[in-house]
Amino acid sequence: MNNTKMIDRSGCPICKSSAFSKKFADENVHLDQLDRFAFASRKIPEYMHWQLWECQQCDLIYADPIPDRTTLVHEYEQADFSSSVQAKLASDTYASFLPSIQSLLPDLHGALDIGTGDGIFLEHLIRLGFDQIEGIEPSLAPIQAAKPEIQPLIRHGIFEKGAFSENQFSLVTCFQTIEHVDDPLGMCQEAYRILKSGGAIFLIGHNRRSLSARVLGKRSPIFDLEHLQLFSKQSISQLLIKSGFQVGWVKPIWNSYPVTYWIQLFPLPRWIKSKLMRIIGFFGGNRLILPLPAGNIAVVGYKK
Numbered sequence: 468m469n470n471t472k473m474i475d476r477s478g479c480p481i482c483k484s485s486a487f488s489k490k491f492a493d494e495n496v497h498l499d500q501l502d503r504f505a506f507a508s509r510k511i512p513e514y515m516h517w518q519l520w521e522c523q524q525c526d527l528i529y530a531d532p533i534p535d536r537t538t539l540v541h542e543y544e545q546a547d548f549s550s551s552v553q554a555k556l557a558s559d560t561y562a563s564f565l566p567s568i569q570s571l572l573p574d575l576h577g578a579l580d581i582g583t584g585d586g587i588f589l590e591h592l593i594r595l596g597f598d599q600i601e602g603i604e605p606s607l608a609p610i611q612a613a614k615p616e617i618q619p620l621i622r623h624g625i626f627e628k629g630a631f632s633e634n635q636f637s638l639v640t641c642f643q644t645i646e647h648v649d650d651p652l653g654m655c656q657e658a659y660r661i662l663k664s665g666g667a668i669f670l671i672g673h674n675r676r677s678l679s680a681r682v683l684g685k686r687s688p689i690f691d692l693e694h695l696q697l698f699s700k701q702s703i704s705q706l707l708i709k710s711g712f713q714v715g716w717v718k719p720i721w722n723s724y725p726v727t728y729w730i731q732l733f734p735l736p737r738w739i740k741s742k743l744m745r746i747i748g749f750f751g752g753n754r755l756i757l758p759l760p761a762g763n764i765a766v767v768g769y770k771k
């Protein structure tokens with residue numbers, strides 16, 4: 468990340484104005500302290516973030532300036548893939564919402580998972596009867612870790628305008644990715660274009676208004692240089708409405724992860740975490756799965 472080029476966003480990425488924005492936090496990035504996991508998912512947090520603003524009209528926290536797209540694409544392409552166990556657990560949680568969503572879809576032909584990682588969620592889509600399934604993922608490591616039967620369904624790259632056809636999909640999913648993209652509104656507008664009428668977008672992201680975020684404040688792991696915006700129920704709904712969607716529902720979700728992973732997320736010094744994780748790992752903490760309200764929200768929007 469040593470030749471990071473920063474660009475101005477000129478305001479809130481939802482309402483495209485800075486009229487309602489107040490400075491939220493100064494930038495605290497030390498590029499020399501970052502490792503190759505900095506842009507990986509489910510990593511040990513570094514507690515670094517860009518200069519942050521809060522749009523009081525949209526209830527969004529956003530970074531401005533941000534690294535330019537070339538830098539982001541390069542960082543994600545090279546990022547390491549840290550854990551497929553956690554990816555599996557997360558994807559089971561997200562898939563538990565699918566039966567109620569899919570009952571309202573026009574059909575089960577065409578599903579796209581944006582930021583699909585090792586494509587583990589695509590397995591759920593197959594199991595539930597979807598066909599013409601695709602995943603798109605910018606990082607090479609998770610694609611290489613994908614199961615041989617899933618790998619051909621994953622396209623390497625970022626979700627860009629024109630990459631898919633109009634009315635191609637009945638369902639577009641995007642988990643823990645919406646805070647990473649440089650243009651979340653553009654992403655959702657493009658999702659709207661490629662969805663059939665009655666098709667759904669299903670997003671999961673961090674909730675800046677969650678209990679854990681409020682208790683931990685700026686020590687919350689959601690403040691991270693990978694996150695270019697942080698949503699709440701209000702701002703994630705606003706994002707979908709501005710993109711043309713009708714919001715079906717928005718609600719907080721509980722995540723199930725091994726105890727050792729929860730410790731990774733907790734704001735403790737690194738050496739204490741490593742010790743704790745070794746001790747708990749020794750007593751089988753890797754196998755002990757604990758559901759907690761980790762501060763995520765899920766939202767579903769339908770194309771009219």
Ligand SMILES: [Zn+2]
Nearest residue numbers: 479482522525
């Ligand atoms: Zn705004």
